[in-house]
Amino acid sequence: MTEANTAGATRRRKQDAAHPPVGRSRDAALVWGRAPGTDARDSSVRRYRDVAQLAQRVEDATRLAPVIDALGTPDFERALLEIAQRHAGVEHCAIFRFNGAALSLIGAASEDGSDHALRQSARYANEGYWQRDPTLIAARQRQPVAATPAAPLILRLDPKRVHDRQFRDEIYLKTHVTERVFVCGERGGWHYGVSLVRTSKTGWFSREQLTRLEQVSGFILSLAAKHAEILATRGGQVGEELASVDSIAQRVVSLFPSLTPREREVCARVLYGLTTQGIALDLGIRAESVATYRKRAYRRLGLGSRHELLRRYLAALSPAP
Numbered sequence: 592m593t594e595a596n597t598a599g600a601t602r603r604r605k606q607d608a609a610h611p612p613v614g615r616s617r618d619a620a621l622v623w624g625r626a627p628g629t630d631a632r633d634s635s636v637r638r639y640r641d642v643a644q645l646a647q648r649v650e651d652a653t654r655l656a657p658v659i660d661a662l663g664t665p666d667f668e669r670a671l672l673e674i675a676q677r678h679a680g681v682e683h684c685a686i687f688r689f690n691g692a693a694l695s696l697i698g699a700a701s702e703d704g705s706d707h708a709l710r711q712s713a714r715y716a717n718e719g720y721w722q723r724d725p726t727l728i729a730a731r732q733r734q735p736v737a738a739t740p741a742a743p744l745i746l747r748l749d750p751k752r753v754h755d756r757q758f759r760d761e762i763y764l765k766t767h768v769t770e771r772v773f774v775c776g777e778r779g780g781w782h783y784g785v786s787l788v789r790t791s792k793t794g795w796f797s798r799e800q801l802t803r804l805e806q807v808s809g810f811i812l813s814l815a816a817k818h819a820e821i822l823a824t825r826g827g828q829v830g831e832e833l834a835s836v837d838s839i840a841q842r843v844v845s846l847f848p849s850l851t852p853r854e855r856e857v858c859a860r861v862l863y864g865l866t867t868q869g870i871a872l873d874l875g876i877r878a879e880s881v882a883t884y885r886k887r888a889y890r891r892l893g894l895g896s897r898h899e900l901l902r903r904y905l906a907a908l909s910p911a912p
Contacts (some may be wrong), residue, residue: 663821778816
């Protein structure tokens with residue numbers, strides 16, 4: 592090695608000793624890849640860092656306003672999803688309240704604006720699939736009711752490794768779920784869980800995304816619990832409101848009095864999630880007739896889709912305070 596190369600290597604070793612680069616730090620507190628020091632340059636960096644963090648907090652607070660304003664309304668799940676989407680690219684979310692013997696669906700939302708997450712979550716809750724879910728089993732075993740709220744438990748699930756084949760196929764694989772993160776914990780004597788899902792469209796959560804979710808998990812869980820408490824004071828939960836065709840049909844009569852009896856029957860089955868062919872078989876009419884009654888009902892109500900019908904139905908059952 593030449594004398595010049597030797598001198599250069601010596602200088603680099605001295606620089607690393609004074610300001611260790613990321614990955615070889617003597618201290619975990621790093622600022623822009625350097626350990627904090629005492630010279631003027633480090634003071635400037637710290638001031639810049641503090642201003643940047645303050646700006647980020649102001650921006651975050653501004654973005655939180657919609658989800659806080661939506662507490663107790665049909666728009667809450669969508670607002671909560673936007674937070675999870677911004678931090679980790681979440682496509683679908685659902686909120687549950689549960690104890691050892693029961694689980695209730697509070698609400699759900701999908702990134703594309705469809706009712707896919709709501710339908711799948713209602714099926715998961717109403718048809719007993721939750722009792723076979725290894726995630727829920729682990730959550731119930733590891734989350735005793737505490738005197739004070741503890742840090743949320745975060746559980747990750749790879750659907751392909753679920754042993755229960757029917758549960759795996761019906762709940763996850765048929766809908767192309769790649770990974771599910773379940774944030775759960777105790778609030779006010781109840782267990783709450785927020786299911787966050789990514790499909791084959793976006794793939795697995797990255798390490799950075801999981802870290803971001805962990806950082807906001809307590810906030811997400813507390814918001815979900817508060818939303819559920821507000822709904823409970825009004826006597827409504829989505830899982831119960833979509834539990835059966837008969838219960839939906841009874842509510843549709845009072846909620847949509849302008850519809851004819853056949854239009855109400857069709858709308859009740861649309862809300863329950865039956866296909867056009869399924870409705871035709873259930874009512875003993877042709878599929879073309881189902882389409883006609885549905886179109887007439889939507890026109891009377893000023894709606895354009897099943898999703899709009901569902902939103903109108905849920906909004907009518909959750910009146911503003």
